Amino acid sequence: MTDAKSIPKAYDPVAVEKKWYGWWEEQGFFRAKIDADKSPYSIVLPPPNVTGSLHMGHALNITLQDLITRWRRMQGFDVLWLPGTDHAGIATQNVVERRLAEEGKKRTDLGREQFEKVVWEWKEQAESSILNQARRLGCSCDWSRKRFTLDEGLSRAVREVFVRLYQDDLIYRGEYLVNWCPRCTTAISDLEVEYQPAQGKLWHIRYPVEGSDDWVVVATTRPETMLGDTAIAVHPDDERYTHLVGGTVILPLMNRKIPVIADKFVDRDFGTGVVKVTPGHDPNDFEAGRRHQLPIVKVIGEDGKMTEEAGTYAGMDRYQAREKVVADLEDQELIEQIEEHLHNIGQCQRCETVIEPLVSEQWFVKAKPLAEVTVEAVKAKRTVFVPANYERVYFEWMNNIHDWCISRQLWWGHRIPAWYCGDCHQVTVARDAPQNCEHCQSESLEQETDVLDTWFSSALWPFSTMGWPDQTPDLERYYPTSTLVTGFDIIFFWVARMMMMGLRFMGDVPFRAVHINGLVRDEKGQKMSKSRGNVIDPLQIMDEYGTDAMRFTLAIMAVPGTDIPFSISRMAGYRAFCNKIWNAGRCLLLNLEDQKPVSKEEINKLQEGDQLDLGERWILSRLQKVISETNDNLEKFRFHEASNELYHFFWHEFCDWFVELAKMNFTGEDPEKKSKTCQVAIYILEENLKLLHPFIPFITEELWQQLPHSGDSLMVAPYPVVHPEWMDAEAEEQMEGFQELVTSIRTSRSENNIDPRSKISVQLVCEQKSRSFLESQCDQIKSLAHLSQVDLVPHLEAEGRRVQGVSKLADFSLILDEVVDVEADRRRLIQQIGRGEDNVRYLQKQLENSDFVNKAPEQVVAATRERHTEAVQQLEKLQEKLDGLTQP
């Protein structure tokens, strides 16, 4: 036990936070232990990439998961929070390549094997760095189960899934038009292409019609691709061009004869209504080409340069070729017009290079059959989205899903388990390296050099991490997971694919709930970015303000479905909250004498023995409401409401009223009262610490350890539950009256500029029915309103040196030594009367409305009546007071 007197006045988060994490971990509190007596609760951490360090997005995501897991653990669930990292294919390869470039090296200089070794080295250090940063957040995940998407077990799962999907005809290989990044030199999926608006040009080019002097004008934004045109197309119903359909035009520059086809994909209103068809470099044209059996001419290569097929342009960069093509066309007077044209350009998500659609041999997952079942599952509420509106987004995407290009021409990732036969050239797909070709038994096999899209392995995360394809106890126990907490930006990349794979291979959804957290923005709501210079580093602010303050800020701002405008000044406010908690603890510890743990039974005894003061009954009652709402809000992922309520309860109810009242007994003469109040105070404090622990684990544990607990951790204390027998409507109502009276007296003092230091006396008058209650509270009023004396009188004396006021419970009169300016009083009374009149008028109008009286629910009408009566009484009292003032 710490000596209370030695507790510092200001809370020092850095000193405190260092202490607990290691201890919790050593004690094994983070570790999931399968316990049949408990219900399982599981979460898998969205594995951070091994590319960089912790950012605010991680901080939010991890904080929310930690909050949930700590809460569930305290509630008595058998909790598994499984951590790990993602190899992040392209992203990591790019990072390492950039580092090599700094040394003037390329990956090809090293060779595949050596390069992979270098990436593994990088991975080891990047992983430990980011996971240590996660630890600083207080992240209570089970490190003994940490996984990596490229580790042995997960790689086995990947191969298993690949083979099974291949056998089930859900994976195929073929030549298709894919998005190609010429810088990363790999194919990427549709999702990895990001579109940026760009100002371009629309060139109108004349294509001579064969066998006539006429020409037809084609509009294009990419003239260089014309070299690969294998047709031009018009809309079948477009009468302007009907005569051309079936005919031939001459492709300028190449002097190739190409047909004119009719196809509904042509938009008659765009450009000239005639479109050049380049099946090799445009997705629409590729489809049209298939429909019309057009040949494919590939004029741009995988390095972004023109191919041999481009004739004299071969070897030029694609943009250089564009200029040359335009210049050549102009020379031949084949450019009819050049328009400015705003359009969207697809860029590589990872390197922002403009992607090039080109035809290439790749591996694909047939997505539709996999997607359909997941839509059913979400419709059946086997998985719910929070907030629910993301379900629509999910359906929309799933219902329009395209096949997923899963092969990447990279070195970092899971190498595709397919082998090509050198003899029969067929493919053998297998879990482990085969000895012979399954088609011709040849031994001349070579493995596919492509790796899988990084999302292929993360799609398996919820079950591959638990040991699948083996039937492990973890899998049995913790799958499906309870909740997934993740960002909206990876709903398609990750959530959707986990749903597909989970249902396919586990026969059940991977998670029961998906909680979508928002984006952490800067204070003004702008996206954080290096170029804006508004990036907040969580590590730095944790140093400065404390992890708890940062966590609390994130939690209280985490409104489901909205982004978080993270505010440093707000966080400073929550640091102050932590300090407040600290000092409340300090206050109680300084007053404790005989420290013993306080049980519920002891409080019960006091309660039953009628030994509790009003404030004590009240705080116990309020606590029940707070417990119930906190649990309820957490259940619904309403972190902001839960934290807001705890903040208010702790500061503005527990500290401002209960502790202030408790001080009277602490400093009073009665040792029994003191010890009783201590017990209640400690009990309430501890309940608060428990309630707050999932949000702010460090400071709560620190205070808990200073209280008598024989070394038990708060982390494993049971989360508070409601004791309905302590709900006390009478105490709450009485307390409300008490608070209003105290506040009114304080307001009067303040408005009359009465020095807060001077102790004055006050007279009170109230109705007979409240008299005994008020009598019992005189000392408390005296203390909280800073008075020297409180007298209950039959009538207030009307003399000059008075400041008068009213509250529901009692009217009061401050007795002053000097004559005060009654104008302040008058002003306030007039203001109050004004409000009172509005109030009465409003209520009266409602009650006079027969529709309201007849149609509104009875209790609403009754409540309105009651309020009306009260309002009228209050108004009369105020009026009386004002009259009293005018006639001295």
Add this chain to the structure above:
RNA sequence: GCCCGGUUAGCUCAGUUGGUUAGAGCGUCUGGCUUACAUCCAGGAUGUCGGGGGUUCGAGUCCCUCACCGGGCACCA
């Protein structure tokens, strides 16, 4: 073009099934170092809840419509 958010106090935002005359934090103003806390205490001020229409006894909350600001998807020859 389709879809989803948002528009509430000077700022940033809460406000679950419609029911007291709308709340918080920060900021601001007044006054206080009252021995837990100046990272504090007490008190004050501030809103036509984006515009318009509708449903209802009753709308910040439901419906329609318009405007503006975000975001997503599709198209973009």
